[in-house]
Amino acid sequence: MFQPFLQHLEKELFSRFDLSSRPIDPELEFQISQRGKNPAMIESWCYQCPQFRKIRYTYINAGETAQIFNSVLYPSYEYDLPLLGVDLLAFGKKKILVVLDFQPLFRDEDYLEKYIEPIAPIRAKYNELAQDLEMKFYDANQYFSPYLLFAKTDAETVVNRLFPAYQEYLQLYWQLLEQAEPKTDSASIERITKAQKDYDQYSAERDPASGLFRSYFGSEWAEEFVHNFLFEDSVPVAVK
Template structure:
């Protein structure tokens, strides 16, 4: 591939021939490379350069101006190339995130697979119910909130390095589909959203908001599930990346407590039988198991919106600390690895879309900074998603497997 300097050799002649026009042309790093009409429309000034009666000093001034302009443009392109190379290296080492090709917008990514869906993939699902996609309003509200409130919002590709596209998958035989969108902004390194629709069997909305690593702050985690429209599970939390709240740049539980106090239905506690709830869960986590669907709209939806707004406000009130980036990314790596090893959805996705797809999805998309075990991920037992029935009564950690799978 030719260097920027070589490219300018091929474009310099026509630019010299139109020196006056170039001198007044708005300078842009890609001008000489991408302009499909390198010759100006007005050619009188360029022809005058070859007249014998032109003052030599004028030509010297114009030539000097051109030389300086080309040097300036070349330096800008070289600088931009180094920045892109650095960004690519950082993205690869931190999370394998990269912008989607073609400048895809948030709305374009959303509608690519028909989102927001209006009806379930299963035509038998709640034929008499207009609300067969229970959590779609959470998806729609979050999309609107991101678009209206985040700075420099960009879509991130859902394709991993092996070329697997995780943006959509469907099992027509089992009537189950999944859609994913991933974005980045100045406030957040990564925001991923997932909607899983399996008709009257399972409805899931999941989202995780990772702050930019210059903010030493908790991750916002959202997990909302419905089983047979009889049993419901909800978790919304500022998930700490440190063992102690005080080790974050700002404390935050005092911001969440007044919100949680409004909703008695969301004050449940998960069992510690399989899970250490002090690790990556806060004291103000919204947690609920319930069988009254009215709670979704009455309590869960407004509480969810309040937690999302509060998380963004926390970021905006926190000073950036570039010196913390390496430390924060190491904590996120530990968080992702911990979560990937225990994600209860792995078994469901393996059953629906195959083990290889499920493992790659968990490690390359859901928790993209996780470290895989050498023998590969072992899907945990998953007794309540994807046809296994509702969660058992009496609590239990929503993210933990009911039975820990031994590793070789």
């Protein structure tokens, strides 16, 4: 269901940036599980380039049982851009949850005006994808913008509304990146570095997908995947 989203992201990335592969542990890069009703395959990709220190995306294909596409783009530490976050989940054709956002690293007014307010006109075109749903695992005021797309939807809307919204969000993100001036002072770079590391820690501790990973691939693998790939700057709580 979400393969076109992955393919569009890849096409955009490879046409715009000089990407090089970022190593992934082979055990984490690809796995097949026979535990569920249908076999589940998980595959991940990771790249870097001068503008992005880490570009990661993952696809889970369990046939009609589950289709999941997740991606986060981490700008290089010289750029204070928000992270680009995509999380699209389908459990059958009727249980579909979508999340798409520019995830702000900071909350000061100038930052939000520069990087978040430009999303408003696009979001306004897709209000049906901006539902007032409860965030069970996250604080909506931390690492989320007021203009995130967050909705329970259906397969037709994914094709006809979500995909064009996704294309427009990506296009705006590239524009903001082009306009951004790299930071050169150590204080700014340290601030950005800390904010990205804090994001990884926060996300690793709250990511609800951990339970899904455990159910398909076991607890040990899930722990490795969360802390050594998805959010590699996080530290497992038990050993902090």
